[in-house]
Amino acid sequence: MNQSQEYEKLSFEEAMTELESVVNKLDAGEGTLDESISLFQKGVLLSKLCSSRLEEIEKRVRILTEDTNGTKKEIDFNEDGITSIEKE
Amino acid sequence: MSAVFSVSDLNQYVGEVLAADPVLTAVRVRGEISGFKKYPSGHLYFSLKDKESQVNCVAFRGNAAHFSFVPENGMSVVVTARASLYDRDGRFQLVVYEMEKDGVGDLFAAFERLKVKLEAEGLFDTSHKKAIPKLPRRIGVVTSPKGAVISDIIHVLSRRFPNFDLLIYPSAVQGQTAAGEIRKGVEWFNRTDIVDVIIIARGGGSMEDLWCFNDEALARTIYESNIPLISAVGHETDFTICDFVSDLRAPTPSAAAELVMPEKSELLSGINARTDRLTRALLHLVAIRKNHLMFLSRSKALLSPLRRVESESQRLDMLSLKLTHSLNRRMDSSARRIDKGIARLDALSPLKVLSRGYSLATNPATGSCITSIAQVTPGQAVQIQLADGLVHCKAETIQAGRIL
Numbered sequence: 001m002n003q004s005q006e007y008e009k010l011s012f013e014e015a016m017t018e019l020e021s022v023v024n025k026l027d028a029g030e031g032t033l034d035e036s037i038s039l040f041q042k043g044v045l046l047s048k049l050c051s052s053r054l055e056e057i058e059k060r061v062r063i064l065t066e067d068t069n070g071t072k073k074e075i076d077f078n079e080d081g082i083t084s085i086e087k088e
Numbered sequence: 089m090s091a092v093f094s095v096s097d098l099n100q101y102v103g104e105v106l107a108a109d110p111v112l113t114a115v116r117v118r119g120e121i122s123g124f125k126k127y128p129s130g131h132l133y134f135s136l137k138d139k140e141s142q143v144n145c146v147a148f149r150g151n152a153a154h155f156s157f158v159p160e161n162g163m164s165v166v167v168t169a170r171a172s173l174y175d176r177d178g179r180f181q182l183v184v185y186e187m188e189k190d191g192v193g194d195l196f197a198a199f200e201r202l203k204v205k206l207e208a209e210g211l212f213d214t215s216h217k218k219a220i221p222k223l224p225r226r227i228g229v230v231t232s233p234k235g236a237v238i239s240d241i242i243h244v245l246s247r248r249f250p251n252f253d254l255l256i257y258p259s260a261v262q263g264q265t266a267a268g269e270i271r272k273g274v275e276w277f278n279r280t281d282i283v284d285v286i287i288i289a290r291g292g293g294s295m296e297d298l299w300c301f302n303d304e305a306l307a308r309t310i311y312e313s314n315i316p317l318i319s320a321v322g323h324e325t326d327f328t329i330c331d332f333v334s335d336l337r338a339p340t341p342s343a344a345a346e347l348v349m350p351e352k353s354e355l356l357s358g359i360n361a362r363t364d365r366l367t368r369a370l371l372h373l374v375a376i377r378k379n380h381l382m383f384l385s386r387s388k389a390l391l392s393p394l395r396r397v398e399s400e401s402q403r404l405d406m407l408s409l410k411l412t413h414s415l416n417r418r419m420d421s422s423a424r425r426i427d428k429g430i431a432r433l434d435a436l437s438p439l440k441v442l443s444r445g446y447s448l449a450t451n452p453a454t455g456s457c458i459t460s461i462a463q464v465t466p467g468q469a470v471q472i473q474l475a476d477g478l479v480h481c482k483a484e485t486i487q488a489g490r491i492l
Binding site (some may be wrong): 011014016019022023026027030033034037040043044047048051053055057058059060062063064065072074077079 | 190239252
């Protein structure tokens with residue numbers, strides 16, 4: 001079953017739209033019990049995916065600086081104007 | 089002999105002459121402010137001067153309140169005023185009702201010209217505007233890293249979606265170099281393609297302060313951006329060329345943060361609601377089928393397969409009971425966290441049923457479930473699905489009748 005791999009590529013927006021359509025299909029109640037159960041499983045996968053999309057954004061506030069060669073680098077930004085340790 | 093005036097009469101007469109003069113009732117005068125005083129009453133007193141002369145001016149509170157800037161000594165301005173005579177001192181003065189910085193008229197004309205030109209070229213077309221993503225994984229901001237604007241944005245984002253990801257491209261936002269720096273920022277974000285949306289932000293200011301956002305080259309860069317762009321320049325009432333050409337105009341930087349990031353709690357309850365509907369829909373379908381089976385089981389024509397029907401019915405009862413339990417638990421505490429809800433739903437998955445020792449037989453050729461011996465012939469391949477994998481079998485003999 002490659003469904004979950006296929007879903008992995010979906011953005012939050014796409015997964016949410018897909019979930020909505022799965023719920024609507026299941027709500028319509030057509031098809032066999034097998035089909036309904038497989039829809040339900042799809043829905044559970046999508047629902048999990050939606051919530052994981054919300055969590056996978058890493059909390060960061062960074063600012064670009066330029067080193068002596070003029071290459072841009074990201075460093076942590078803090079509002080006092082003091083920027084902390086550099087990260088590659 | 090001509091009549092002799094009293095001083096009061098004279099001043100009154102001169103006042104009337106001035107008031108009746110069509111030029112002097114709405115005259116525009118350019119000059120430099122000196123001797124500026126603001127009285128507690130709110131009235132402003134000052135002189136306008138040029139190299140040779142000066143004239144006294146007063147701006148009453150009602151008019152002064154509408155000036156777009158605070159006048160200062162040494163400022164070069166253009167006032168619109170009427171001439172009058174201050175009766176008590178017999179002093180000629182201008183009563184100012186409008187004031188603009190010298191040169192602003194030119195700026196405004198330049199702004200209008202550029203706006204008309206770019207509009208005609210289609211740079212403001214709605215059809216070209218890109219949709220702002222619902223959940224940007226990373227947000228790029230071109231702004232000054234100092235001051236209230238960036239803290240406002242960070243504050244609003246933290247409130248709406250605590251784990252937001254923001255990348256600041258520091259740039260001047262007023263002065264000669266600003267337009268070029270902002271343009272480089274937009275170009276850099278497009279080249280690196282590491283953000284889902286770009287915000288150009290600056291706090292309020294005078295028309296001169298915001299002038300860099302009326303730059304033609306910047307407007308074209310924004311138009312060509314492949315990444316959706318929000319313009320958040322100045323206050324509600326300030327409009328710049330950037331606002332027209334961007335994909336979305338936010339009235340303030342804080343508003344841009346509101347527009348760009350949804351509230352996490354709202355998204356979570358949206359997912360929650362859909363997951364609830366999913367469970368309820370399945371539960372409903374199972375209930376319908378159960379009723380249908382009950383009905384069939386009472387039919388005499390189906391007496392012989394009755395036991396099978398009963399056991400199917402029992403299986404459905406169990407499934408339905410589990411679903412009901414799960415649903416009830418969800419209903420009892422609707423505020424419960426979504427991830428817990430999902431874990432429970434997961435427990436209903438056939439995979440979990442498998443892990444309790446049940447197995448699923450399928451026909452590998454068709455992929456369909458085998459629910460009856462009628463679907464199997466001796467020698468045929470049968471696939472048994474267990475929780476952790478598949479067993480590929482071959483049917484040896486087939487025996488009718490119930491075993492359990």
